[in-house]
Amino acid sequence: MKTLLPLIQKEFRSFWSSPLGWVLFAYTILMEGVCLSTAMKGLADTAIAENLVFVTFHSPNFWFFFLFLFPLITMRSFAEEEKSGTLECLLTTQIETWHLVFSKFIARILFYALLWTPGVFVFLSFGNITELPIPFIKEVLFTTHLYLFTLGAFFIALGCFASSLTSNQIIAGIVTIGLLILQYFLGFVTVIWGDQFAASDIFKLFSAQQHLTNACRGILDYAPLLLFSLLTLFTLLLTNHTVNYRRWKR
Amino acid sequence: MISAQNLTKAFGSRVAVDNLSFTVDKGDVVGFLGPNGAGKTTTIRMLTGYIPPTRGSATIAGYDIVKESKKARQQIGYMPESVPLYEDMRVSEFLKFRGKIKGLSGSHLKDRLGDVMEQCGLREVKRRLIKTLSKGFRQRVGLADALIHEPELLILDEPTNGLDPIQIRSIRSLIKDLAQERTVMVSTHILSEVELIANKVVIIDRGQIKAADKPANLVNNLRTAGSVLLETKGKIDTAPELLKALDHVKKVKDFGLKEGWNTYEVVVDAGTDARERIASLCLQENWQFRSLHRQGASLEDVFVELTRQD
Numbered sequence: 001m002k003t004l005l006p007l008i009q010k011e012f013r014s015f016w017s018s019p020l021g022w023v024l025f026a027y028t029i030l031m032e033g034v035c036l037s038t039a040m041k042g043l044a045d046t047a048i049a050e051n052l053v054f055v056t057f058h059s060p061n062f063w064f065f066f067l068f069l070f071p072l073i074t075m076r077s078f079a080e081e082e083k084s085g086t087l088e089c090l091l092t093t094q095i096e097t098w099h100l101v102f103s104k105f106i107a108r109i110l111f112y113a114l115l116w117t118p119g120v121f122v123f124l125s126f127g128n129i130t131e132l133p134i135p136f137i138k139e140v141l142f143t144t145h146l147y148l149f150t151l152g153a154f155f156i157a158l159g160c161f162a163s164s165l166t167s168n169q170i171i172a173g174i175v176t177i178g179l180l181i182l183q184y185f186l187g188f189v190t191v192i193w194g195d196q197f198a199a200s201d202i203f204k205l206f207s208a209q210q211h212l213t214n215a216c217r218g219i220l221d222y223a224p225l226l227l228f229s230l231l232t233l234f235t236l237l238l239t240n241h242t243v244n245y246r247r248w249k250r
Numbered sequence: 251m252i253s254a255q256n257l258t259k260a261f262g263s264r265v266a267v268d269n270l271s272f273t274v275d276k277g278d279v280v281g282f283l284g285p286n287g288a289g290k291t292t293t294i295r296m297l298t299g300y301i302p303p304t305r306g307s308a309t310i311a312g313y314d315i316v317k318e319s320k321k322a323r324q325q326i327g328y329m330p331e332s333v334p335l336y337e338d339m340r341v342s343e344f345l346k347f348r349g350k351i352k353g354l355s356g357s358h359l360k361d362r363l364g365d366v367m368e369q370c371g372l373r374e375v376k377r378r379l380i381k382t383l384s385k386g387f388r389q390r391v392g393l394a395d396a397l398i399h400e401p402e403l404l405i406l407d408e409p410t411n412g413l414d415p416i417q418i419r420s421i422r423s424l425i426k427d428l429a430q431e432r433t434v435m436v437s438t439h440i441l442s443e444v445e446l447i448a449n450k451v452v453i454i455d456r457g458q459i460k461a462a463d464k465p466a467n468l469v470n471n472l473r474t475a476g477s478v479l480l481e482t483k484g485k486i487d488t489a490p491e492l493l494k495a496l497d498h499v500k501k502v503k504d505f506g507l508k509e510g511w512n513t514y515e516v517v518v519d520a521g522t523d524a525r526e527r528i529a530s531l532c533l534q535e536n537w538q539f540r541s542l543h544r545q546g547a548s549l550e551d552v553f554v555e556l557t558r559q560d
């Protein structure tokens with residue numbers, strides 16, 4: 001525990017000591033703002049029987065910028081340590097590989113959570129600023145962000161895993177976005193082919209966008225939360241093994 | 251302090267380290283020598299727990315490097331070959347981070363930070379970003395990092411690699427200071443360095459140990475002979491023959507005249523000294539001479555002899 005804290009601190013600080021953290025922060029605020037204003041315009045122009053949070057997050061716009069966050073957050077995590085040789089410095093002290101995996105993951109989750117806080121404040125101050133009736137209930141804001149967090153945790157774990165496979169951060173980033181886009185399209189399988197075939201339930205269960213859609217309607221379903229948390233854990237274990245394997249096989 | 255038994259590392263079918271066995275006692279300063287690709291870094295990585303041995307075992311201060319890896323690693327201050335550092339950190343920030351992950355905290359950490367920065371001459375650069383440091387200072391930061399948790403054993407992989415002669419001297423004297431209260435293992439190519447600081451030398455080549463002994467013993471046991479340089483006034487035609495006739499003289503080479511003085515190299519048997527006999531020969535023959543200098547075998551000769559490819 002004593003060694004985890006400085007490791008997490010170091011990872012978290014590395015976002016702010018390079019432009020990357022600030023750029024990502026600005027990027028998220030900007031893109032979330034674009035999604036929100038598009039949603040507001042949509043609601044103003046046509047009568048949609050959905051709440052504002054739903055219309056904001058239930059759009060290709062949103063998924064496009066959302067998925068691109070993860071390679072940027074995670075690509076450096078292990079690839080850079082391996083390339084610069086600092087991995088050797090870390091793993092020859094008393095710290096263990098899992099300390100490293102865990103602290104890199106936690107620091108990124110914290111950073112990721114921070115990215116969404118300005119947006120939450122924007123939604124919360126909607127009524128005060130526009131003096132219109134608020135077009136969503138607070139619970140929706142909560143469930144949406146809970147799902148964003150859980151899905152994000154899995155995507156970050158996936159990114160860390162991709163980064164542990166190579167010492168080239170660009171390749172790590174490309175693999176990450178590739179995996180995310182793949183899982184995004186797999187999530188659409190039941191939308192495109194319908195749900196008449198045997199495996200359709202499995203596709204539904206793993207469809208991140210369908211879970212987020214439900215969450216944006218205020219539905220709190222624990223099964224996908226549990227599933228994605230387990231997937232996160234599994235991916236982190238895999239990452240741990242990859243880091244060890246890559247150093248031991250050589 | 252270190253005891254390695256049949257340590258072996260194979261990368262696929264290529265054996266980088268082959269059945270290495272050696273011991274290093276507490277307080278020793280060991281020079282770890284070998285040509286490029288001999289397996290020095292690989293051996294060191296196994297000792298520091300970065301890669302596991304394919305076969306064999308080793309202990310650090312009694313802790314097995316595989317079974318009690320964490321305990322073993324805690325005993326070691328290690329500076330890797332290329333001195334990897336976090337470029338975006340400041341020197342003091344980096345050392346603080348390293349101290350913390352090595353388990354230091356509070357006022358103890360603060361004291362140690364002050365101590366190592368003083369010891370390694372980092373006071374004036376402590377606020378600088380690491381990426382702006384010169385190579386000499388980077389090396390010092392690496393050393394300070396290796397020292398911060400007061401390890402019993404320092405392992406330095408080519409600590410003076412790529413430094414200018416002034417920096418090499420100052421890093422060397424730093425290592426010499428550090429060696430007074432610790433066990434040190436330094437891998438290097440610079441043989442004069444080893445002669446100056448080490449009291450034990452391990453020479454490896456293509457993964458195998460060629461020698462492990464005190465530097466002086468290695469030099470004395472060397473099969474190649476020493477030689478004596480003799481400068482006489484003018485050329486003396488009979489000199490080679492007469493010199494050759496002396497006891498223990500194997501060969502006489504004539505280097506020719508230069509500014510009125512002629513130089514002969516008299517090759518003698520290992521461990522013998524023919525200077526007295528040569529001097530009396532000169533007096534007896536009435537040759538004028540101005541120097542009679544013995545060239546002992548150096549560690550470099552030992553190194554070349556042991557790692558020769560033929």
Ligand SMILES: Nc1ncnc2c1ncn2[C@@H]1O[C@H](COP(=O)(O)OP(=O)(O)OP(=O)(O)O)[C@@H](O)[C@H]1O
Binds near residue numbers: 261265284288331
């Ligand atoms: N990760 C690796 N994968 C495959 N082969 C390796 C690996 N690391 C080292 N080797 C090989 O093992 C041998 C020993 O390398 P090592 O780096 O230990 O030598 P060294 O004595 O440190 O050399 P140098 O003086 O150049 O630093 C070399 O032939 C090298 O090519």
Ligand SMILES: [Mg+2]
Binds near residue numbers: 290291407
């Ligand atoms: Mg090396």
